[in-house]
Amino acid sequence: MEFKHVSVLLNETIDSLQINPHGVYVDGTLGGGGHSFEIAKKLASDGKLIGIDRDAAAVKAAGERLAEFGEKVSIVRGNYSEMPDIVRNLGYLHVDGIVLDLGVSSYQLDTAERGFSYMADAPLDMRMDQREQRTAGDLINEASERELFRIIRDYGEEKFARNIAKHIVAKRAEKKIETTGELVEIIKASIPMKFRKNGGHPAKRTFQAIRIELNGELTALRDSLDQMIDLLDDKGRLSIITFHSLEDRIVKSSFKKNENPCTCPPDFPVCVCGKKPKGRVVTRKPILPSDEEMEENPRSKSAKLRVFERKVQDVKWQDIMLQGDQ
Numbered sequence: 001m002e003f004k005h006v007s008v009l010l011n012e013t014i015d016s017l018q019i020n021p022h023g024v025y026v027d028g029t030l031g032g033g034g035h036s037f038e039i040a041k042k043l044a045s046d047g048k049l050i051g052i053d054r055d056a057a058a059v060k061a062a063g064e065r066l067a068e069f070g071e072k073v074s075i076v077r078g079n080y081s082e083m084p085d086i087v088r089n090l091g092y093l094h095v096d097g098i099v100l101d102l103g104v105s106s107y108q109l110d111t112a113e114r115g116f117s118y119m120a121d122a123p124l125d126m127r128m129d130q131r132e133q134r135t136a137g138d139l140i141n142e143a144s145e146r147e148l149f150r151i152i153r154d155y156g157e158e159k160f161a162r163n164i165a166k167h168i169v170a171k172r173a174e175k176k177i178e179t180t181g182e183l184v185e186i187i188k189a190s191i192p193m194k195f196r197k198n199g200g201h202p203a204k205r206t207f208q209a210i211r212i213e214l215n216g217e218l219t220a221l222r223d224s225l226d227q228m229i230d231l232l233d234d235k236g237r238l239s240i241i242t243f244h245s246l247e248d249r250i251v252k253s254s255f256k257k258n259e260n261p262c263t264c265p266p267d268f269p270v271c272v273c274g275k276k277p278k279g280r281v282v283t284r285k286p287i288l289p290s291d292e293e294m295e296e297n298p299r300s301k302s303a304k305l306r307v308f309e310r311k312v313q314d315v316k317w318q319d320i321m322l323q324g325d326q
Helices: 009-015 034-042 056-065 068-074 080-089 106-110 138-143 147-155 161-174 182-190 204-214 217-231 244-261 290-294 318-325
Strands: 022-027 048-053 072-075 097-103 234-241 279-281 304-310
Touching: 009 034, 009 097, 009 234, 009 290, 009 304, 022 034, 022 080, 034 048, 034 097, 034 106, 048 068, 056 068, 056 072, 056 138, 068 072, 068 304, 072 244, 080 217, 097 217, 138 161, 138 204, 147 161, 147 204, 182 204, 182 304, 204 217, 217 244, 234 244, 244 279, 244 304
Parallel strands: 022 048, 022 097, 048 072, 097 234
Antiparallel strands: 234 304, 279 304
């Protein structure tokens, strides 16, 4: 199947980066290369775009789409959590902008055999990086009832998490759960009929939860944000598109903390903790898709774009000495 993914908030994201034609930019979730293509178009011959994705199909598709830009583009198969090492291995200490388009791609959802979708019957896979051994099937059949409850409750925000976990464990005691279709039927049986009629597909939240847990999505995001902000050069920007409240909460909280990291009690006359702001939050409220975009691409409806701008507070003495030698 051809790798297709409609880039959400495309123009808004590109505008938010305030691209310097001679700068270095990173697309940490390359996907089909939609955002990357628009960034590369704006770069001069000495500009650089680094694309990162852990999905082999995305790397291949984006490589073909971005081939016309030649050496201006470097594509690396990996997790955006490895971004600092990837960037430095390519010879750069800092970058001028980073974009993340989080969540699952349209290609992954629409390719039934990947097992991401509750709309088609397929093996329970859900691996974003197919080099990983553990699949969604392994998680469903091996996790304890308590652990399944935690995953579905916390990552799916599913009110019937306890009942779903109970039904999964009961069903797998009879027979190993192997397909998305089997799991969907278990979930449906766990939710009272009157609640199944509203709020979309009954399996949506549970599938989201399993995917997030299996791929370590929130952990990677939470552990990477500070590093990405540190990777930015002065006035560099980090633009992140989220698709559900859990991601958005992490991004919003991290941006706020990096803008105001002081831990001193409010009644202290001066800051004594020594923690300095790393920059400013550009988007006090998230940027949302237009009505036209939501109509054309229903998957954009839950998207939110938040932007942080780096401000380097202190110039190191070594840097001053280097400037003096030039």
